[in-house]
Amino acid sequence: MSAAPLKESIHAISLERLRTRLKEAGHPGYRAEQVLEWVYQKRVAGFDQMTNLPAALRATLAQEFAFHALDPVRVLGAEDTTRKYLFRLADGALIESVLIPASPALYGEASDRRTLCVSTQVGCAYGCKFCASGLDGWSRNLGAGEIVGQILRVEALSGERISNLVFMGMGEPLANFANLTAALEILNSPWGVGIGARRITISTSGLAPQIRMLADNPMQVRLAISLHGATNEVRQQIMPVNRKYPLETLLEACAYHAERKKQRITFEYILIENVNDREEDAVALVKVASKIKAKVNCIPYNSVEGLEWNRPDEARQDDFMAVLERGGVSATIRREKGHDIAAACGQLRRQTLPSNAVADLGFAEAQGMGSAKDAGS
Ligand code: SAH
Ligand code: SF4
Numbered sequence: 001m002s003a004a005p006l007k008e009s010i011h012a013i014s015l016e017r018l019r020t021r022l023k024e025a026g027h028p029g030y031r032a033e034q035v036l037e038w039v040y041q042k043r044v045a046g047f048d049q050m051t052n053l054p055a056a057l058r059a060t061l062a063q064e065f066a067f068h069a070l071d072p073v074r075v076l077g078a079e080d081t082t083r084k085y086l087f088r089l090a091d092g093a094l095i096e097s098v099l100i101p102a103s104p105a106l107y108g109e110a111s112d113r114r115t116l117c118v119s120t121q122v123g124c125a126y127g128c129k130f131c132a133s134g135l136d137g138w139s140r141n142l143g144a145g146e147i148v149g150q151i152l153r154v155e156a157l158s159g160e161r162i163s164n165l166v167f168m169g170m171g172e173p174l175a176n177f178a179n180l181t182a183a184l185e186i187l188n189s190p191w192g193v194g195i196g197a198r199r200i201t202i203s204t205s206g207l208a209p210q211i212r213m214l215a216d217n218p219m220q221v222r223l224a225i226s227l228h229g230a231t232n233e234v235r236q237q238i239m240p241v242n243r244k245y246p247l248e249t250l251l252e253a254c255a256y257h258a259e260r261k262k263q264r265i266t267f268e269y270i271l272i273e274n275v276n277d278r279e280e281d282a283v284a285l286v287k288v289a290s291k292i293k294a295k296v297n298c299i300p301y302n303s304v305e306g307l308e309w310n311r312p313d314e315a316r317q318d319d320f321m322a323v324l325e326r327g328g329v330s331a332t333i334r335r336e337k338g339h340d341i342a343a344a345c346g347q348l349r350r351q352t353l354p355s356n357a358v359a360d361l362g363f364a365e366a367q368g369m370g371s372a373k374d375a376g377s
Helices: 015-024 031-041 055-064 144-158 173-188 208-216 232-238 247-261 279-291 314-326 337-343 347-352 354-360
Strands: 071-076 083-088 094-101 114-117 121-123 138-141 164-167 200-204 222-226 266-271 295-300 331-333
Touching (some): 015 055, 164 173, 200 208, 266 314
Parallel strands (some): 114 164, 222 266
Antiparallel strands (some): 071 083, 083 094, 121 138
């Protein structure tokens, strides 16, 4: 692997900071708006294309900043379906982003909703027992430019505008807090990518202190919690993070967030056979969700190669949902393929890592729409 690039990514800087930097270098502050207009409105790929800027300014920019385009290694999926993008970063690390088209069942045929599921780290340190992203451990945080870069690159490759973002790719977003919030500012601002805060969802495995920090941040982004267990006993069995932040601590932080933001939180709950899908689990979930008026999003477990867990059959899923409904919880279940793929971010990268060469051979068959495992069918 080559050394990390020394120049700062142009996709990692806010308007305000760029203004300061340009002024320090002897350029008028208003040039910052022009530069970012080239970057985010016109989407140029180099400073030499910023034709209305003086040559001296372009030289300063090229000296201090770089365009680090993400290199697409593989794309899985077709035009009208979920598409998975595997990107190589400047240091050779691999990450994935997943583009999910609107579901006609949920949003109507004419919806132009396009959701991108983005990664925030290379690997993940939290080691949830059901998740592909954590299987090889954590390598590093993504920089803000690498987070923003996923949106720009997918828009350029697909020719489509992304309307919604979910931070549900590889990694734990709240463990990369500074870069996450820097990226959010760029993604949300009118001088940047301009995606509305309410169309952005951050998912966390439950880092209580950072949930409170996010609550104190004025941006109105939405919060989802990967709950997956409604008692400490069950949650601990599959999510080691629960030892550090047990359910009570997590729920207090969630309540604080809901109160500060005047927003309802979503609990994500993967249904894993005989682990968290019993009637008593549903009853416990009703209790926890009611306490903070959270919505619940159930996701049938998507198999991961090398892991022994199974997804419950549909009858068992329905029984679980019925308990939630009777308990008055607002709950949905994701059954579309695309969402399964999104929910299982980290799998494509694993298939492609050199240490996984055997699994990698499966890629040819997976070209159409992912392998049986990939598609969670
Ligand atoms: N680290 C953050 C962000 C990743 S989100 C978090 O855990 O919330 C990825 C989502 O997909 C999480 O809700 C995660 O629990 C879920 N997931 C992971 N492995 C999965 C699998 N095999 N099947 C279904 N969902 C899975
Ligand atoms: Fe990390 Fe989230 Fe996967 Fe847990 S579910 S290992 S926190 S990416």
